[in-house]
Amino acid sequence: MDQTENIHQSPRLTPITSDWMNEVFGNKSLLKNLLATYDSPVNLLHTKPFRHNFDLYQKVFEKHNLNHQVFFARKANTCKVFAKEANAAGFGIDVASYNELKQCLELGCNPERLVLTAAIKPEKLVRLAIQNGVLMIVDNRDEFSLIQRLASELNQKARIGIRVSGFLYNGKKLYSRFGFDIDKVKDLMLQTFSNASTTDLFDFEGFQFHLDGYSIKERATALFQLIHLIDELEEYHISTGFIDMGGGLLMNYLTSKNEWKTFWNQLKQSLLGKRKPITFRNNGLGYHIKNNTIEGTPNVYPYFNETPKEKFLDQILSTKNEVGKTVASLLHEKNIELRIEPGRSLLDQCGLTITRVIHRKKDQENNWLVGLEMNRSQLFSSSEDFLVDPVYIPIHDIGKPEKPESVYFTGGYCLEGDIILKRKIELPRLPEIGNIICFVNTAGYIMHFYETRSHLYDFSANLVFHPESGEIIPDENIT
Numbered sequence: 001m002d003q004t005e006n007i008h009q010s011p012r013l014t015p016i017t018s019d020w021m022n023e024v025f026g027n028k029s030l031l032k033n034l035l036a037t038y039d040s041p042v043n044l045l046h047t048k049p050f051r052h053n054f055d056l057y058q059k060v061f062e063k064h065n066l067n068h069q070v071f072f073a074r075k076a077n078t079c080k081v082f083a084k085e086a087n088a089a090g091f092g093i094d095v096a097s098y099n100e101l102k103q104c105l106e107l108g109c110n111p112e113r114l115v116l117t118a119a120i121k122p123e124k125l126v127r128l129a130i131q132n133g134v135l136m137i138v139d140n141r142d143e144f145s146l147i148q149r150l151a152s153e154l155n156q157k158a159r160i161g162i163r164v165s166g167f168l169y170n171g172k173k174l175y176s177r178f179g180f181d182i183d184k185v186k187d188l189m190l191q192t193f194s195n196a197s198t199t200d201l202f203d204f205e206g207f208q209f210h211l212d213g214y215s216i217k218e219r220a221t222a223l224f225q226l227i228h229l230i231d232e233l234e235e236y237h238i239s240t241g242f243i244d245m246g247g248g249l250l251m252n253y254l255t256s257k258n259e260w261k262t263f264w265n266q267l268k269q270s271l272l273g274k275r276k277p278i279t280f281r282n283n284g285l286g287y288h289i290k291n292n293t294i295e296g297t298p299n300v301y302p303y304f305n306e307t308p309k310e311k312f313l314d315q316i317l318s319t320k321n322e323v324g325k326t327v328a329s330l331l332h333e334k335n336i337e338l339r340i341e342p343g344r345s346l347l348d349q350c351g352l353t354i355t356r357v358i359h360r361k362k363d364q365e366n367n368w369l370v371g372l373e374m375n376r377s378q379l380f381s382s383s384e385d386f387l388v389d390p391v392y393i394p395i396h397d398i399g400k401p402e403k404p405e406s407v408y409f410t411g412g413y414c415l416e417g418d419i420i421l422k423r424k425i426e427l428p429r430l431p432e433i434g435n436i437i438c439f440v441n442t443a444g445y446i447m448h449f450y451e452t453r454s455h456l457y458d459f460s461a462n463l464v465f466h467p468e469s470g471e472i473i474p475d476e477n478i479t
């Protein structure tokens with residue numbers, strides 16, 4: 001019988017790992033030194049996969065013969081190294097705050113390859129963008145007024161794109177708090193760009209959108225609607241250079257579809273009381289029980305999926321409209337550049353979070369709790385749980401026979417809820433104090449997005465790893 005199907009075991013979710021990671025797992029002296037020098041947890045970053053992911057996207061655009069630009073969504077990881085690397089490799093960067101923009105400029109990033117998508121744009125941010133000729137994505141009329149005033153004051157034209165939302169999909173509008181409703185954009189454009197006093201102040205370059213969720217059809221529908229709008233605007237001599245379809249391109253973390261299916265089946269079984277819980281206090285991760293049946297939907301990232309990265313992009317571009325034309329062929333015909341702003345997916349395989357075991361104990365329900373020297377904010381995204389098995393590294397060989405144990409990992413915040421992973425994880429044995437637990441593929445959002453410093457804990461160390469030379473450089477030293 002498959003181990004994952006044994007009801008006494010916790011189902012596995014085996015991560016995809018790359019060569020550089022496997023080398024690190026095998027190098028115990030490196031791991032010991034890192035933790036001795038920088039304390040736990042340590043984030044280890046490597047940029048080679050970053051470039052590789054970028055190349056994968058490039059190839060798809062080239063295959064479809066499209067003018068294109070890839071912008072790395074800076075917010076997905078706080079480290080400077082990725083901004084620096086993106087610029088060096090010739091791709092753009094999507095910045096979303098004053099500090100993100102300022103830092104990119106200080107790192108020497110080409111301002112022409114930056115795009116400012118900040119949800120909130122205070123005056124000093126807009127000023128910095130205009131002064132440096134950075135493209136700004138406008139979200140609302142107040143921003144328009146501010147940009148107009150500052151462009152006039154600085155006597156410099158502002159480069160702008162317009163964020164659009166409210167696309168019609170299956171007869172309903174896709175809700176977003178961001179951007180202008182697509183039904184109102186034409187009027188906005190005619191008012192704004194048919195007036196000489198404003199055309200002197202703005203260079204309109206294109207449209208942008210960013211959709212939540214991971215529906216290929218929704219993205220394609222949004223693109224078709226924007227292309228239609230662009231056609232309409234052409235009649236008024238307003239031309240559009242680009243469509244930027246934002247980020248949210250899928251990434252896949254897991255090796256096995258079977259494990260993924262088994263996990264969800266077993267979770268339902270445990271919610272129905274038909275097996276031992278496989279999540280902390282039988283957390284449903286978005287499912288709950290009503291009248292003895294399962295309701296709700298998983299509130300987690302699709303950690304396993306079959307259309308990651310370049311496949312996701314390719315499928316959007318290959319989607320056909322009612323008359324059989326693909327997104328790509330329309331964009332090509334009309335000579336519209338297509339842009340994307342991936343964050344997470346460009347960081348696929350770029351990071352590890354390394355942490356050490358401080359204690360082991362049993363709770364009142366006879367579960368093993370393994371205390372790690374970290375807190376949940378250091379391994380947390382908007383997803384209900386990070387559904388990827390960590391790698392267990394017994395740092396000193398203790399020679400005891402292996403007896404598998406399933407455990408929960410707990411963290412340092414004084415909250416009942418400071419559980420690092422809600423899933424119960426089966427390890428080859430109960431870890432010893434000082435053993436290492438390594439979380440895989442954490443660079444996109446997981447290691448940084450919600451990291452906080454309660455209890456005055458230090459932020460985790462961010463170290464850039466060069467496997468060829470063995471060199472390790474703190475990200476803060478990158479200039």
Ligand SMILES: *Cc1c(COP(=O)(O)O)cnc(C)c1O
Binds near residue numbers: 075076246247342
């Ligand atoms: C968050 C965000 C992105 C990046 O999304 P990913 O899921 O990391 O690819 C890109 N553009 C905008 C406007 C965003 O808000």
